[in-house]
Amino acid sequence: MEAFTTHTGTAVPLRESNVDTDQIIPAHWLKKVTRDGFEDGLFEAWRKNPEFVLNRPERAGATVLVAGPDFGTGSSREHAVWALQNYGFKAVISARFADIFRGNSQKGGLLTVVLPQETVERLWALTEADPTAEITVDLVGRQVRAGELVADFEIDDYTRWRLLEGLDDIGLTLRHEDDITSFEADRPGWLPRTQPVG
Amino acid sequence: MGRTLAEKVWDAHVVRRAEGEPDLLYIDLHLLHEVTSPQAFDGLRQAGRPVRRTDLTIATEDHNTPTLDVDKPIADPVSRAQIETLRKNAAEFGVRIHSLGDVEQGIVHVVGPQLGLTQPGTTVVCGDSHTATHGAFGALAFGIGTSQVEHVLATQTLPMAPFKTMAVTVEGALPEGVGAKDLILAVIARIGTGGGQGYVIEYRGQAIRDLSMEGRMTVCNMSIEAGARAGMIAPDETTFAYLDGRPHAPRGADWDTAVAHWRSLVTDEDAVFDKEVVIDAAELSPFVTWGTNPGQGAPLAESVPDPVAIVDPVERAAAEKAIAYMGLTAGQKLRDIAVDTVFVGSCTNGRIEDLREVADIVKGRKVADGVRMLVVPGSVRVSLQAVSEGLDKVFTEFGAEWRYAGCSMCLGMNPDQLAPGERSASTSNRNFEGRQGKGGRTHLVSPQVAAATAVLGHLAAPADLSTAGV
Numbered sequence: 001m002e003a004f005t006t007h008t009g010t011a012v013p014l015r016e017s018n019v020d021t022d023q024i025i026p027a028h029w030l031k032k033v034t035r036d037g038f039e040d041g042l043f044e045a046w047r048k049n050p051e052f053v054l055n056r057p058e059r060a061g062a063t064v065l066v067a068g069p070d071f072g073t074g075s076s077r078e079h080a081v082w083a084l085q086n087y088g089f090k091a092v093i094s095a096r097f098a099d100i101f102r103g104n105s106q107k108g109g110l111l112t113v114v115l116p117q118e119t120v121e122r123l124w125a126l127t128e129a130d131p132t133a134e135i136t137v138d139l140v141g142r143q144v145r146a147g148e149l150v151a152d153f154e155i156d157d158y159t160r161w162r163l164l165e166g167l168d169d170i171g172l173t174l175r176h177e178d179d180i181t182s183f184e185a186d187r188p189g190w191l192p193r194t195q196p197v198g
Numbered sequence: 199m200g201r202t203l204a205e206k207v208w209d210a211h212v213v214r215r216a217e218g219e220p221d222l223l224y225i226d227l228h229l230l231h232e233v234t235s236p237q238a239f240d241g242l243r244q245a246g247r248p249v250r251r252t253d254l255t256i257a258t259e260d261h262n263t264p265t266l267d268v269d270k271p272i273a274d275p276v277s278r279a280q281i282e283t284l285r286k287n288a289a290e291f292g293v294r295i296h297s298l299g300d301v302e303q304g305i306v307h308v309v310g311p312q313l314g315l316t317q318p319g320t321t322v323v324c325g326d327s328h329t330a331t332h333g334a335f336g337a338l339a340f341g342i343g344t345s346q347v348e349h350v351l352a353t354q355t356l357p358m359a360p361f362k363t364m365a366v367t368v369e370g371a372l373p374e375g376v377g378a379k380d381l382i383l384a385v386i387a388r389i390g391t392g393g394g395q396g397y398v399i400e401y402r403g404q405a406i407r408d409l410s411m412e413g414r415m416t417v418c419n420m421s422i423e424a425g426a427r428a429g430m431i432a433p434d435e436t437t438f439a440y441l442d443g444r445p446h447a448p449r450g451a452d453w454d455t456a457v458a459h460w461r462s463l464v465t466d467e468d469a470v471f472d473k474e475v476v477i478d479a480a481e482l483s484p485f486v487t488w489g490t491n492p493g494q495g496a497p498l499a500e501s502v503p504d505p506v507a508i509v510d511p512v513e514r515a516a517a518e519k520a521i522a523y524m525g526l527t528a529g530q531k532l533r534d535i536a537v538d539t540v541f542v543g544s545c546t547n548g549r550i551e552d553l554r555e556v557a558d559i560v561k562g563r564k565v566a567d568g569v570r571m572l573v574v575p576g577s578v579r580v581s582l583q584a585v586s587e588g589l590d591k592v593f594t595e596f597g598a599e600w601r602y603a604g605c606s607m608c609l610g611m612n613p614d615q616l617a618p619g620e621r622s623a624s625t626s627n628r629n630f631e632g633r634q635g636k637g638g639r640t641h642l643v644s645p646q647v648a649a650a651t652a653v654l655g656h657l658a659a660p661a662d663l664s665t666a667g668v
Contacts, residue, residue: 017512018391018491022630027609031276033236033283045632068512070392074628076327078343096392099427100327100341107345158219173222173353176214180355183213183224190452191226192315194256195294
């Protein structure tokens, strides 16, 4: 995973609540067996509308998505995170994220930043008025800065450390393989097995 | 202080706990399907890692599978390639798989319980948000993303952030004609699609205890639609009776040991939930959605809401957009909404009891003119059971299409889709824009409402049939 420390870029203000994962990446894109090539599927249905914010020429190259509350609801598809990353987004700001989406984003290094809806509204106003306005998402300082706006955000220390270091979860867990093995030794024998143990 | 059911199951699975780190939880059962696993297996391959516990892992094909011509090669080459990828991965890594055509094939959340693999007090994960279904057995069951699928394949564990607990208590008995689906749709409308974020919900109270296992699975299944991380119901005699004799249920002395343990899986009387919601079952009635998220629902007897009356500006904007997308008007009676398609199936309502409810209502009647009805059993076992009871005949004589098992029109990854502008009454779990096909409009309903709607051609409850004289 690519490490995330701080990122500055222009934004896409997405004035929508409950942006579900079927909107982020429709199901027919889920037939792919790779982690890349999802950028054209991002918000596919909404992008059919030429006025959709992502289609506006002044939003080209934007890397920070500022969305309404309950972003990423619905399916567990990590393809939603990949689609956002493949398109070029580095961070998503919202007042609330669905749990699974947030977990997936943290695995893949897409930073999800929770800020109060009032702050999201200010970021919308700022970036709608000036599409060249940049937003800085600073994971080191746990802070979002844009123009006059400075907003601190919360993220747990462990997740922050993993993202800052770009660490692979599996590698971290396997450092404790002895703990797993000893836990397994104590599991009751009557627990279900999907097949006979060889 | 006492502990909740969720806390007991969690605590029993902590492999490692360290200050400032998420708990590392052991996973008792990992379910796989074709859509969220290929990139996980790729990751294992690249790192040279094996599947740690193939004996706790099982795969089935469901999301992409066709429900017609299942004996022929899958027509869509991309779907076919994805399913073939799962088969290759299962063979390479030694994972048990139930492929299309196999008697144990079906929707992953129908297959696990019917095999007896889903058991009280276990941890269950799957790369699918509706894994919450398995909480009906008192299991702690989470939907996970593909990176986590890879993590579980490699380590049989998951680092998990702590959760909060919520009790949803449904007191009293459900009125006649009101079922598990109406109940959970009403719960979601009450707490909102984000109301459960960060919580594991425990469903309690008489109305929950009175539900069959199928009904409990319907309730827990849609916990994710309220944003919850999981939903659970404490195991009881109904749970034990369902499990007894299933292929992977414990037997003999093991059964007695297991049941004794399972009986301890209840929330202690002095345990405290972080949040409590109480619902009076007597106030519930057939419930349907009018909008484009599962929280946008109302009793069938009511009307499409007027967004002007919604105070919260974000909610109001969402309602306006949803009503426009759905092609409805504020104030329109929900019963006046005519549908083109009725879909019965999915991991929410594709089990035998659901099919029986529908058959009871449509038996001897005819589907409304111009309405297409699809009945898709949740698994091959459900299908065989339905055929043995003659339900397939009831459906086809009614004018419905009786299909092969799979996820089907719940998410339209296979050819079962709505055309743009088409409207469905669907027993599935999501009414998102385009969920059942580009431009499709979905109303989430119970099996009973689906059946009555198919008869009358507009959203309806079984009680409307006698009024209409059909």
